[in-house]
Structures are given as C-alpha cells and as structure tokens.
Amino acid sequence: MSGFTDIPFTKFIECMWRESDIEPAGGDGRSAAAHFSHVPPLVLAYVGDAIHEVYIRGRLARDAFGSVHKLHVEATGYVRCDSQAEVIRSISEALTEDERDIVRRGRNAHSGYVPKNANVADYRHATGFEALLGYLYFNQNFDRLNHLLNLSYQRAAERNGKAVIE
Numbered sequence: 001m002s003g004f005t006d007i008p009f010t011k012f013i014e015c016m017w018r019e020s021d022i023e024p025a026g027g028d029g030r031s032a033a034a035h036f037s038h039v040p041p042l043v044l045a046y047v048g049d050a051i052h053e054v055y056i057r058g059r060l061a062r063d064a065f066g067s068v069h070k071l072h073v074e075a076t077g078y079v080r081c082d083s084q085a086e087v088i089r090s091i092s093e094a095l096t097e098d099e100r101d102i103v104r105r106g107r108n109a110h111s112g113y114v115p116k117n118a119n120v121a122d123y124r125h126a127t128g129f130e131a132l133l134g135y136l137y138f139n140q141n142f143d144r145l146n147h148l149l150n151l152s153y154q155r156a157a158e159r160n161g162k163a164v165i166e
Contacts, residue, residue: 044102045109084126
C-alpha cells in the first residue's frame with residue numbers, strides 16, 4: 001500500500017500558505033519568518049492544534065475505515081492532551097535546540113484553562129507540542145513539520161496499540 005506521504009501533507013499545507021499573501025503586522029518590511037518568531041506561544045499552539053487535527057483526520061481517513069463517528073473517536077486518541085504530551089516527551093531527542101526552545105515557551109505559557117479531563121503537566125506539554133507545529137508552519141518549514149507529524153503519528157499509534165500503515 002502506498003504511504004500517506006505519497007500524497008504529501010506538506011503540499012496541502014503549502015497550499016494554505018502563500019508568503020506573498022502575508023504581510024507582517026505593522027508592514028515593517030520584516031520577513032514573515034522574522035515576524036512569526038515573535039508570535040505568542042499560545043497563538044502558535046492555536047494554529048498547531050488545527051494542523052495536527054487535520055493531519056490526524058487525514059491519516060485516519062486513509063488508514064481506518066468505518067463510520068465518521070468511529071473515525072472521530074479514533075482521532076481523539078491521537079489529539080488528546082495526554083497523547084500529545086507523551087508524544088512530545090518521546091520525540092524530544094529528535095528536536096533541534098531551537099525546537100526545544102519553542103516547546104519550552106509553549107509549555108510555560110499559561111492559558112488560564114485546563115480541560116477537566118486533563119492534568120496540568122500533560123496540558124502544558126501538549127501546548128508545547130502544538131506551539132512547535134505552529135512555529136514550523138509559520139516559518140514554512142514544511143518538510144520538518146511533516147517529519148514530526150509522521151513521527152508523532154507513529155508514536156501515538158504505538159501508544160494506542162495500533163498498527164501503522166506506511
């Protein structure tokens with residue numbers, strides 16, 4: 001069976017991004033990457049959460065068959081904060097120093113909210129993971145984004161006792 005990367009998620013993400021369409025706030029002439037390095041970590045996490053959700057839904061729609069309800073239930077196993085927290089802990093050795101810094105910034109950001117079914121530590125680690133995804137997206141590092149999304153999917157699938165289809 002062909003792999004999910006045969007239909008590159010990066011191409012989908014790149015279609016959503018057009019640098020010429022982005023003018024950094026204030027029109028100060030800075031590049032989009034320079035501007036987005038100063039975006040608050042919770043904003044990075046907000047975007048990263050959406051990217052992760054779309055990626056997981058796409059993988060599951062390709063790999064798992066069943067009703068939309070079953071796909072939704074399966075997806076929650078991947079996008080819950082405890083799953084994301086475990087993923088970021090398990091892939092931390094694969095991160096660059098800059099990426100670890102973004103994760104730390106996201107983890108240390110305080111949203112003032114923790115879901116009722118989550119503990120604070122897991123929620124903060126998940127926020128760090130999502131901030132990293134948002135950062136990679138905004139900096140147009142699509143190959144690295146796709147690599148980390150694939151890695152996170154594999155780790156979460158292992159955690160959930162699922163076989164990964166390559």
